[in-house]
Amino acid sequence: MKLIDPVIYVEDYDGKKIMKRIERACRTCYRSEDKISEDSYKHLLKNCINRGHESILEHEKVSVRMICDIGVYKDLTRHRFASFSIESTRYCNYGKDKFDNEIKFIKPSHIDEGTQEYEIWKDTMENIEKSYIKLSEIGGKPDQLRMLLPHSTAAEVNMTANIREWKHILSLRASKHAHPSIRQLLIPLLLKFKEDMPELFDEIEYDTDFEPEKYAKLKSFEEDE
Ligand SMILES: Cc1cc2nc3c(=O)[nH]c(=O)nc-3n(C[C@H](O)[C@H](O)[C@H](O)COP(=O)(O)OP(=O)(O)OC[C@H]3O[C@@H](n4cnc5c(N)ncnc54)[C@H](O)[C@@H]3O)c2cc1C
DSSP states (O other), X not given: OEEXXXXXXXXXXXXXXXXXXXXXXXXXXXXXXXXXXXXXHHHHHHHHHHHTOOGGGGGOEEEEEEEEEHHHHHHHTTOTTEEEEEOOTTTOOTTSGGGTTSOEEEOOTTSOTTSHHHHHHHHHHHHHHHHHHHHHHTTOOHHHHGGGOOTTBEEEEEEEEEHHHHXXXXXXXXXXXXXXXXXXXXXXXXXXXXXXXXXXXTTOOOOTXXXXXXXXXXXXXXXXX
């Protein structure tokens, strides 16, 4: 059994280029391409967002890759305008050498190590892994093995969404109403988007009480490959 922290890898993108490309598409509506200058996108984007002219945000997308738990992707895949490619529990047999004969579990951010709750969680994961490996050793197939896997099981998730959908997802999932494991991954992503594309993401609120030291590590796509 391996207990790991979640990670979010973000593809390299140029926030200014994204915003300028959206401006170029948007100006077609008014045939005001002649008004494009170095900074003209700032005013235009703010204006469009305030007026609800948001379909222009669908022209650009950002992809991320996450190591997260099944509970996180169960919630995220409810978002219908995002695209997903996710490690399949129907094909991966964690009892095989390829997976070091062990299951990886994501440490829950909201069950503190050293507490009785954490020990109960950890014992449960250990027992699940024992049963999983036993079932695998007697010939259990991944379709059968996956029936034992809990929400805490780690998985690799590729996710792509356009800017309009990211705004929507982040407004729901970085908020204090979302599950802590999702907040842990998506608050740092939102903070990056706010820094790189303020005209698009400034207005999105998030749970400012979530402890920054618990944020998932944010890395670039190429790291750890
Ligand atoms: C705090 C929280 C608690 C939740 N609890 C539960 C729960 O207990 N049980 C449960 O089943 N789900 C729950 N959900 C999931 C939630 O109901 C949505 O399914 C999920 O957040 C996806 O968001 P969305 O519908 O806005 O969809 P997206 O797929 O991201 O769509 C974006 C937007 O497009 C529009 N849209 C998309 N499809 C349609 C459509 N068919 N008709 C009209 N407009 C559409 C809507 O404006 C929508 O907001 C919860 C979500 C949150 C954030």
